[in-house]
Amino acid sequence: MDILTGKVLRVFNTLFEVAFPDILQPVICHKRKSAKSLFPGDRVVVEMDEQQAQIIEVLPRTNLIPHPRVANVDRILYMVAAKEPQPDVWVIDQFLHYWQMNGVPVTLIVNKTDLMDEVSASLFEHYERLGVSALYLEALRTSGKELLSVFTLIDHKTVMLAGQSGVGKSTLLRALVPESDALTGYVSKKNQRGRQTTKQASLHYCLQASAQVVDTPGFSMVDPTGYTIRSTQHFYGDVLKESTQCRFPNCRHIHEPDCAVKQSLERGEIFSFRYQNYLKTLGLLEKNQKW
Numbered sequence: 618m619d620i621l622t623g624k625v626l627r628v629f630n631t632l633f634e635v636a637f638p639d640i641l642q643p644v645i646c647h648k649r650k651s652a653k654s655l656f657p658g659d660r661v662v663v664e665m666d667e668q669q670a671q672i673i674e675v676l677p678r679t680n681l682i683p684h685p686r687v688a689n690v691d692r693i694l695y696m697v698a699a700k701e702p703q704p705d706v707w708v709i710d711q712f713l714h715y716w717q718m719n720g721v722p723v724t725l726i727v728n729k730t731d732l733m734d735e736v737s738a739s740l741f742e743h744y745e746r747l748g749v750s751a752l753y754l755e756a757l758r759t760s761g762k763e764l765l766s767v768f769t770l771i772d773h774k775t776v777m778l779a780g781q782s783g784v785g786k787s788t789l790l791r792a793l794v795p796e797s798d799a800l801t802g803y804v805s806k807k808n809q810r811g812r813q814t815t816k817q818a819s820l821h822y823c824l825q826a827s828a829q830v831v832d833t834p835g836f837s838m839v840d841p842t843g844y845t846i847r848s849t850q851h852f853y854g855d856v857l858k859e860s861t862q863c864r865f866p867n868c869r870h871i872h873e874p875d876c877a878v879k880q881s882l883e884r885g886e887i888f889s890f891r892y893q894n895y896l897k898t899l900g901l902l903e904k905n906q907k908w
Contacts, residue, residue, distance in 0.1 A: 618666045622676070623658040624829070625688075626820040629884045633672060635663060636822065646670040648779075656681065657831050658688035658775055680721060683843075685818045685833050687777050693723040695772070696780035696789065700732035704740060708781065710894045711841065713749065714852045718843060724770060725751040728785040743888055745854055764792060771828040775820075781835050790832050794821040797832070813882045849902065853895040856887055867901065 623637035624646075633655055636643045648655060653675050655661065662674040675726060678688045692714050697704050709725075716723050727733075727741050730753050745751050752770060754763040760816055767789075770776075780786050790797050818833045850857055860868065862874035881887050 618664060621663050623661060623663055624820065625655050625657055625661060627657060627818075628655060628705060635661060635662075635670070635672070636820075637663075644670050646672050648672045656688050657818045658690060658829070660689065680719065682716075682719060682721065682777060687818055687831050687833070689775055690721055690777045690831070691774035692771070693721050693774045693779045694726050694776050695723050696726040696728055696778065696784045696786050698729045698732070698784040699727055699737045699741075700703075700729060700734070702783050704782065705781070706740065706890045707894055707897065709744075710891070710898075712779070712851075713744075714844065714848065714898070717852055718848050721748065725749055726767075726780075726789070727751055727753045727879065728755065728789070730755050743891075748813040765795065768823070768826040768828075771823065771830065772826050773819060773828060775829040775831065777831040777833060790821065790830060793823045793826075793830055797821045841898075842905055844898060844901060844905075846902060849895070849898050853891065853898070856891050856895045859886075871896065871899070 621637050621640075623640075625633050626636050626643055627634040629645075631647070633646045633648060634643045635646050644663070644665070646661075647669065649671055652661075652672050655672065655675060659678065660676040661672045662676065664671050664673050680690060681688050682690055682693075695709075695712055695716075697709060699862055713723060725741065725744060741751055742752075752766055754767070771793075778786050778790060820829055820831045822828075823830050857870070859877040859881045860870065862877035863870070863873070865873055868876055868878075870876050870878035876890075878887070882889065882892050885896040
């Protein structure tokens with residue numbers, strides 16, 4: 618009986634698809650009852666014989682992304698489109714805030730750059746000024762140079778590819794992992810929403826970069842219940858940079874008089890969408906009684 622260490626690719630109810638460095642084809646495994654819950658990206662110890670393969674141990678994780686559940690992620694590739702669908706700044710901020718709290722670095726993959734206008738270019742430049750790394754490409758016509766930039770970014774890492782439906786995730790995945798057989802969605806001309814083609818999180822090997830890419834279903838929101846006032850103040854540091862000059866030390870920067878943050882907003886020193894998203898996040902904190 619062989620004992621091997623591999624990584625979970627996909628989860629099928631009570632069955633698990635596991636890949637091993639020395640075996641070309643993934644193996645379908647059962648899980649011993651004593652082993653804890655499993656998610657794509659988990660490193661596992663498998664006991665194999667000619668009749669069956671059984672997961673007997675789950676190795677310690679470096680992290681676990683709460684939603685969708687993916688283990689041992691080195692970097693998030695969060696994909697958005699310059700247009701079609703139009704970038705949703707509330708959704709982008711929610712995701713960046715969420716992953717910042719979970720301690721996983723994020724790269725913003727801006728797709729469909731041939732549709733970029735001054736408004737969307739200014740938006741993504743602002744995120745770069747905030748310290749968010751960004752990579753620009755046109756996934757439908759990905760050139761060798763653009764692909765090389767992605768390969769360099771993900772080299773020897775486990776990365777999670779995320780984003781709303783219709784932004785080009787499946788097309789990019791196919792460029793990185795040609796054998797992934799990812800379906801390509803389309804964007805509705807009526808409502809600019811994408812049609813979801815990925816049904817569950819699944820891990821794929823990118824041979825050119827010796828990397829592992831976890832594809833995730835297109836989803837538009839995250840669970841904000843974990844947000845705190847401290848995480849919000851940290852994430853919206855660009856909005857609150859003048860807060861120490863406010864008249865009141867406990868100023869929330871909404872209706873208070875002599876608010877330095879609102880004065881900066883009136884002078885055009887703060888992006889309006891960031892201030893509005895800050896207010897919406899305060900509303901979430903108050904709803905969850907965390908203010």
